Amino acid sequence: xxxxxxxxxxEKEWLDMRKNKMVLSMMALLxxxxxxxxxxxxxxxxxxxxxxxxxxxxxxxxxxxxxLEALGYKEGTIILLNDQYMFYLLLIPLTLxxxxxxxxxxGEKETRSLEPLLATPVSTAELLVGKTISAAAPAIVLTWLxxxxxxxxxxxxxxxxxxxxxxxxxxxLSMALQTPFLAVLSTASGVIASSRLNDPRAAQQVTGLFIxxxxxxSLIVLMGKVYLNLRLxxxxxxxxxxxxxxxxxxxxxxxxxxxxxxxWK
Amino acid sequence: MIRTEHLTKRFGxxxxxxxxxxxxxxxxxxxxxxxxxAGKTTTLRMLAALIAPTSGAAWINDRRVGQDDEAIHxxxxxxxxxxxxxxxxxxxxxxxxxAKLHGVEDIPGQVRKYLTLLELWERRSExxxxxxxxxxxxxAIARALLHEPPVLFLDEPTSALDPEAARLVRDFIETLKxxxxxxxxxxxxxxxxxxxxxxxxxxxxxxxxxDAPDALRQDLYGRSVRVQLREVTPEILAAVRALPFVTAxxxxxxxxxxALDEPETYNPVLIQALMTAGAAIQFVERxxxxxxxxxxxxxxxxxxxx
Numbered sequence: 165x166x167x168x169x170x171x172x173x174x175e176k177e178w179l180d181m182r183k184n185k186m187v188l189s190m191m192a193l194l195x196x197x198x199x200x201x202x203x204x205x206x207x208x209x210x211x212x213x214x215x216x217x218x219x220x221x222x223x224x225x226x227x228x229x230x231x232l233e234a235l236g237y238k239e240g241t242i243i244l245l246n247d248q249y250m251f252y253l254l255l256i257p258l259t260l261x262x263x264x265x266x267x268x269x270x271g272e273k274e275t276r277s278l279e280p281l282l283a284t285p286v287s288t289a290e291l292l293v294g295k296t297i298s299a300a301a302p303a304i305v306l307t308w309l310x311x312x313x314x315x316x317x318x319x320x321x322x323x324x325x326x327x328x329x330x331x332x333x334x335x336x337l338s339m340a341l342q343t344p345f346l347a348v349l350s351t352a353s354g355v356i357a358s359s360r361l362n363d364p365r366a367a368q369q370v371t372g373l374f375i376x377x378x379x380x381x382s383l384i385v386l387m388g389k390v391y392l393n394l395r396l397x398x399x400x401x402x403x404x405x406x407x408x409x410x411x412x413x414x415x416x417x418x419x420x421x422x423x424x425x426x427x428w429k
Numbered sequence: 430m431i432r433t434e435h436l437t438k439r440f441g442x443x444x445x446x447x448x449x450x451x452x453x454x455x456x457x458x459x460x461x462x463x464x465x466x467a468g469k470t471t472t473l474r475m476l477a478a479l480i481a482p483t484s485g486a487a488w489i490n491d492r493r494v495g496q497d498d499e500a501i502h503x504x505x506x507x508x509x510x511x512x513x514x515x516x517x518x519x520x521x522x523x524x525x526x527x528a529k530l531h532g533v534e535d536i537p538g539q540v541r542k543y544l545t546l547l548e549l550w551e552r553r554s555e556x557x558x559x560x561x562x563x564x565x566x567x568x569a570i571a572r573a574l575l576h577e578p579p580v581l582f583l584d585e586p587t588s589a590l591d592p593e594a595a596r597l598v599r600d601f602i603e604t605l606k607x608x609x610x611x612x613x614x615x616x617x618x619x620x621x622x623x624x625x626x627x628x629x630x631x632x633x634x635x636x637x638x639x640d641a642p643d644a645l646r647q648d649l650y651g652r653s654v655r656v657q658l659r660e661v662t663p664e665i666l667a668a669v670r671a672l673p674f675v676t677a678x679x680x681x682x683x684x685x686x687x688a689l690d691e692p693e694t695y696n697p698v699l700i701q702a703l704m705t706a707g708a709a710i711q712f713v714e715r716x717x718x719x720x721x722x723x724x725x726x727x728x729x730x731x732x733x734x735x
Contacts, residue, residue, distance in 0.1 A: 172529035176515070176522075183517040183556070276513040280572065283477050283507040284530040285499045422480045426440065 165293065169286050173294025177268055181298070187267055191302060195256055195310040202249045203317040206242055210322055214238045229391040235325060242322065243329045244385075247392060250335050251382035253310055257347035258375060260303040265354025268295050273358070282421050292355070292419050299354065300347035307343045311335075334397050341401050349408040352415035359418045430455040430580060430611040431476060435485035438471050445471040447635045448485070453628075455579075458602070458612040460626035462619065462724055467633045469615045470584060476613065477507050477582050489580055503531065506573030510585040512565040516558030520549055520568050523557055524575060531576035543571035547601070563594025570601060581605065584615045599625065623720040631724055637731045645723050651676065653716040654692050654699070657684040659709035668706035672699060686716060 181187055214237070232240035272278045281291070318327045357366070381400075384390050431453035438446040446468035453459045463469050474480045476487055478498040487494040489501045514523050521540055528536040544550040547567040557565060566586065573581060586602070587595035595618075602625055605612060616622050622629055623642050630639040638645060658665065661680055669678050669687060674695045677688040689695050692715065703710055 168532065169530055172526060175529075176518075176526045179522060180515060180517055275516060276509065276511040277515060278513070279474075279479065279509050280507055280513045280527075280569070281530075282479055283502055283505065284527060285502045285532070286530045287499070425474060425479055 165287070165290055166285075170290050170294050170297075173286065173291060174298045177295060177298030178302075180268075180271075181264060181302075184267065187264055190263055191260055191306065194260065195306045198249070198252055198256070199310050199313050199317070201252075202246065202314050203321065205245065205249075206318060206326065207321045209238070209242050209245070210326075212238075231391045239323060239325050242326050246326065246330055247335075247385050248382050250330075250338070251379070251385070253307055253314075254338070254342060254346060255375065256307040256310060257300070257303045257343045258350050260306065261299040261347045261350040262354040262357070264299040264302070265295060265351045266358055268299060269355060269358035278424055282425065288419060288421055292416065295355070296348060296351045299351045300344070303347045303350070304343050307347075308339060311339050334392050334394050337394070338397050338401070342397075342404055345401070345404045345408045349404065349411055352408070352411040355415040355419055356411070359423070430457070431459070431487075431489055431613060433472075433476070433485065433487040436472070436475060436482050436487055437484045438468070438475060438480070439483045444634060446475070446632075449632070449636055451630060451636070451639065453611060453613060455611055456606075456609040457627045458606050458614060458625050460622035460629035461613060461615045461632065462617075462622060462629055463632040464728065469632065472632070473582050473584055473613065473615055477505055478502060503576070504578055504580060506576070506578040506581045508566075508569055508573045508581070508583045508586050510588060512562075512569035514557045514565055514568060514572075517556055519554045520544060520557055520560075521553040523568065524572055527572050528575045533576050539575050539577075543574055547571050561594075563590050563597065566590055566594065566598060567601075570598065574605075578610070580611045580613070582613045582615075585617065586614070587616075587618060587621060595621075619720040619724055629720070631727045631731075633728060633731060637727050642720050642723070645720075645727070646718050649723055649726055650718050651688050652690065652692055653677075653686055653688040654696060655681055655684060655686050655712075655714050655716045656699075656703065656708075656710060657712040657714075658703070659683070659711060661685060662707070665703060665706045665708045668702050669699070672702055675699070684711075 181191075216238075228237065228240040228244060232243055235243065272281065282288075315327060315331055318330055381390075385392060390396070431451065433449050433451045436446060436449040436451075437444075449468075449472060451459075461469050461472065471480070475482050475494060476489060478489070478494045478501040481495050490504050492500050492504075494501060515526075518526070521544070524540045524543065525536055528539055533539050540553075541550065544553050547570060549564060549568060549571070552560070552564070557568060560568065566589070570586070573583075583602070587598050590598060599621060602612065602614070606625065612625075614622065614626060626642065628639060628641050629645070631637040640648065661682075661684065666678065666680075666685070669675060669685060672695075674689050674691070675687055676690065679686045687699060689699070696713065700710065700713065
């Protein structure tokens, strides 16, 4: 793989992305909303009277898993909700790259620029890797940035215990490992969808398939049925990695010169 | 420079190109003509190492397609029917990106050279989405030439352009011809092909005929002159038919169409014979057939023999 050509593809994609206001606003909006929502919720919950969180006396009382009962109802509830929000942060690498990738590839179809591009010495692998990195990297960085920004905000508005649970190993490792896998999974889905669809918005809907299990898991956690630990998250990471590899394999199979030129309509 | 041997391409049951044998010399402008669906673009894509042949082989600069594609891509420039540019990027950014992919050493210099040559330098910083079709096609030509490829593949370079822009592109192709580049030109514009090409190939899945446009004309129709007369009498007809170098005479009102092998040598003798027979000669002109006529007749002949 030629480093200069790979770099040229990534630079061009980012340059094009910077000039596409629709993609840019989509990229910025979701992380900003999520960070604002998390910090806003925690801010008001921290300032509500403790009695509101007691299932016996308050109307916001929730059943806490045994692992959080020792913390007290208020902190336990905030931490349980934050665990829920952490799943939402994982929606950033799952939803944003497919949007960028779909625009990037469907954009090439719309402008008919794929043929002259494929007639240069750039290899199919360099093109696919370049497009994957340029679509996935901003989402990975934005997810990590949202995680860190939220931690910084919690440091000011929440108790040290809430902050400690936010950055506990199960979530730090999840952010470090699952985010890149989800971003690549999302990009590969965008490549596959782009081979059959001509509308980036339709291509984006493909990731709905992956969002459903994530939301389902978050609801199970919210109900207090499962408490996330390192063992469970390691298995989840392995599962995500396996699905990512499978989807990536399919994307590489579809992203062949002849297929692109003769079958992508 | 460009060579194919029994080049064949199938898409499932569809036979797109069959048994194509071509040889294009260095510095030649080679026209590739055929109706829609004849396999022109498929052939061009095989030669540009974009799709693989089902059977047979092709070589560009002695490099075999399918075995040394990266080197082939480095030595060709491709202009597709639609410009295929990035509309949000400026002219300069579009060219710089392709120059990087080709590993051009002096990127600013080459970008400036071709933007200036194609009269786009003043608008180098504008997004190309706002350019007219003609300007976009000129930019696409600049992109195809940035890395100074010895072989150029041009697919319908003027089909979407207004007459003025088409003329500009044609003039530029003539300039490139003068630089000794090998140009493989797919076109429906037969006047353009006649004007620009050293040789043309007519295909419809298979190769029907390949030769220089004038050689095709002579082969199909021979050489002939049209003599416009005030009137044609039996004596005049008999006098012309008696000439040994005349191969055919037909009445072409008001006058005669006379087929002969060497008009340069025998026209004075023909005119002398007509005057002796009492003909009132109004005009004498070389009879010409358009490449369009040649093309259509070749296609009809091919369909009739199929």
